[in-house]
Amino acid sequence: MRKTFLFMDTVLNKVDAKGRVSLPSDYRAIVKESASEIVCYRSLTAPCIEGCLEDLLDKLATDMEDSLDFFSQTQDDLTNLIFGDAKRYPFDSTGRIMLSEKLLKHAGITDSAVFVGKGRKFQIWNPQNWEKEEQRIRSEVFKNRPSLKGGAHES
Amino acid sequence: MRKTFLFMDTVLNKVDAKGRVSLPSDYRAIVKESASEIVCYRSLTAPCIEGCLEDLLDKLATDMEDSLDFFSQTQDDLTNLIFGDAKRYPFDSTGRIMLSEKLLKHAGITDSAVFVGKGRKFQIWNPQNWEKEEQRIRSEVFKNRPSLKGGAHES
DNA sequence: TTGATTCCCATATTTTCCCATGTTATACCA
DNA sequence: TGGTATAACATGGGAAAATATGGGAATCAA
Numbered sequence: 001m002r003k004t005f006l007f008m009d010t011v012l013n014k015v016d017a018k019g020r021v022s023l024p025s026d027y028r029a030i031v032k033e034s035a036s037e038i039v040c041y042r043s044l045t046a047p048c049i050e051g052c053l054e055d056l057l058d059k060l061a062t063d064m065e066d067s068l069d070f071f072s073q074t075q076d077d078l079t080n081l082i083f084g085d086a087k088r089y090p091f092d093s094t095g096r097i098m099l100s101e102k103l104l105k106h107a108g109i110t111d112s113a114v115f116v117g118k119g120r121k122f123q124i125w126n127p128q129n130w131e132k133e134e135q136r137i138r139s140e141v142f143k144n145r146p147s148l149k150g151g152a153h154e155s
Numbered sequence: 156m157r158k159t160f161l162f163m164d165t166v167l168n169k170v171d172a173k174g175r176v177s178l179p180s181d182y183r184a185i186v187k188e189s190a191s192e193i194v195c196y197r198s199l200t201a202p203c204i205e206g207c208l209e210d211l212l213d214k215l216a217t218d219m220e221d222s223l224d225f226f227s228q229t230q231d232d233l234t235n236l237i238f239g240d241a242k243r244y245p246f247d248s249t250g251r252i253m254l255s256e257k258l259l260k261h262a263g264i265t266d267s268a269v270f271v272g273k274g275r276k277f278q279i280w281n282p283q284n285w286e287k288e289e290q291r292i293r294s295e296v297f298k299n300r301p302s303l304k305g306g307a308h309e310s
Numbered sequence: 311t312t313g314a315t316t317c318c319c320a321t322a323t324t325t326t327c328c329c330a331t332g333t334t335a336t337a338c339c340a
Numbered sequence: 341t342g343g344t345a346t347a348a349c350a351t352g353g354g355a356a357a358a359t360a361t362g363g364g365a366a367t368c369a370a
Contacts, residue, residue, distance in 0.1 A: 006212060008194070009242040014361065018315085022360050026243065045231065092317075095359075117238040118231075119216040134239070137232045141199075169351070173325095177350050247327065249350075316367070326357065337346070 005030050005053070008117035012127060015113050019104065020096045024115050027122065028095050038097065040124075041086040042106040047129060049103045052121035057086060099124075160185050160208075163272035167282060170268050174259060175251045179270050182277065183250050192245035193252065195279075196237070197261040201288070204258045204279040211275060212241060254279075 011024040023031070023038070031038055031053065040051045064079065089097040099109070107113075108126040116123045116130060125133065166179040178186070178193070186193055186208065195206045215237070219230055244252040259265070263281040271278045271285060280288065 006209065006216060006238060006241075008212075008238050010239050016361070016363095020361085025359060045228070094318095094361080096361085098315075116235060117241070118234040119212075119238045120220070123235070134235070137236050140232055141236055171351065171353095173352095175351085180349065245326090249328090251351085253325075312370090314367100314369080316365105318363105318365080320362085320364100322359100322361085324357105324359070326355105328355075329353090331352080332350085334349070335346100336348085337344100339344080340342095 005033070006117070006119050007052075007122040008119075009115075010117065010130075011115045013113055013115065015099070015104075015109060015111055018098065019101075020098050021113050021124075022094070022096050023091050025095065027115065027117075028091065031091075037088045037090040039086050040089050040097075040099070040103060041082060042103060043123065044081060046123070046133070047126075048107045048133075049099065049109075049124040050121055051089075051124065054088070056120050057082070160188070161272070161274050162206075162277035163274075164270075165272065165285075166270045168268055168270065170254070170259070170264060170266055173253065174256070175253050176268055176279075177249070177251050178246050180250065182270065182272075183246065186246075192243045194241050195244050195252075195254070195258060196241040197258060198278065199236075201278075202281075202284060203262045203288075204254065204264075205276055206244075206279065207276040209243065212238070 007027055007030065009024070009026060011026075013022050013024065015021050027038075034053065034055070037054075038051045039054050039057055040049050043050045060082070061079075087100070089099070091097045099113075103124075104110070107124060108129060109124070110126075112127055114125045114127050114130045116125060162182055162185065164179070164181060166181075168177050168179070170176050182193075190209060192209070193206045194209050194212055195204050198205045216234075219233065242255065244254070246252045254264070254268075258279075262268075262279060263284060264279070265281075267282055269280045269282050269285045271280060
């Protein structure tokens with residue numbers, strides 16, 4: 001088993017007429033360690049698609065069992081939203097996945113898509129929207145510099 | 156297993172037409188202990204490239220998962236910024252990495268680059284820029300002597 | 311049958327790998 | 341100590357492999 005499973009980098013790929021996109025090869029290399037498919041769902045907080053290994057959702061399920069009441073309304077809502085929306089997307093021999101209409105619409109993706117690494121997961125954006133979002137984040141982060149231990153991001 | 160993993164020294168290397176640079180052999184020796192690739196990203200605070208072992212970012216990912224909520228906006232922003240920018244750079248049999256256009260542009264590097272050790276990380280600078288930066292740092296540190304416990308660094 | 315999905319092949323481009331060469335550093339020997 | 345042999349390293353260029361992407365045939369479902 002691999003030590004690290006970090007989705008990284010930002011990659012722009014085309015979406016063809018059939019709705020197919022190449023999963024960046026770095027991502028594929030990670031996924032292949034344990035599966036031949038990724039799980040995608042509409043982001044709850046942004047106009048983009050979110051993707052991860054099934055393991056992560058499994059961890060989320062466990063965390064929720066531990067932290068929330070079994071009959072909690074919040075847990076009900078969240079699990080409905082995420083697990084109701086999530087779906088496995090296998091990739092073919094050339095490494096492409098076929099995103100559903102629902103996902104593409106939510107992210108406003110038509111003929112090209114940007115994959116953005118997020119560590120244990122990644123996001124898929126409409127290129128223009130991602131450009132704006134990145135600027136927003138950069139200005140946000142510089143305004144209220146959040147402090148983090150480890151500091152790998154700081155110079 | 157090796158006792159120390161510190162990136163040290165300052166090394167000037169050429170960047171060829173393909174964007175390839177030799178990783179200083181001392182650095183390679185450190186990396187080879189656990190991997191055959193380094194992770195690089197644009198420094199958030201200076202016009203240079205930063206590099207480290209993937210372990211460091213993995214630790215950061217774990218720290219964030221532990222300290223911040225799964226649905227936290229801050230966590231979202233930070234992971235996008237950090238992991239969206241970072242990327243693995245494997246080195247070939249002769250010890251070279253191929254820096255992306257994005258990184259070279261951010262650091263203003265064209266035909267040569269300076270590797271500067273930073274302990275667990277290192278930086279890659281445009282030679283002229285580094286010269287200025289080093290002077291700035293030296294005068295800065297001399298002006299307001301920072302205090303550090305331990306004192307092993309003082310003479 | 312229509313539309314969609316999967317599988318397969320073709321191809322351009324990018325990236326990786328490998329070999330060759332000059333240069334520097336280190337080891338060795340007289 | 342000086343000089344030479346040897347090894348390690350940096351660097352250049354070309355060949356080989358991997359990747360992204362387009363299109364078509366086969367398969368499946370409504």
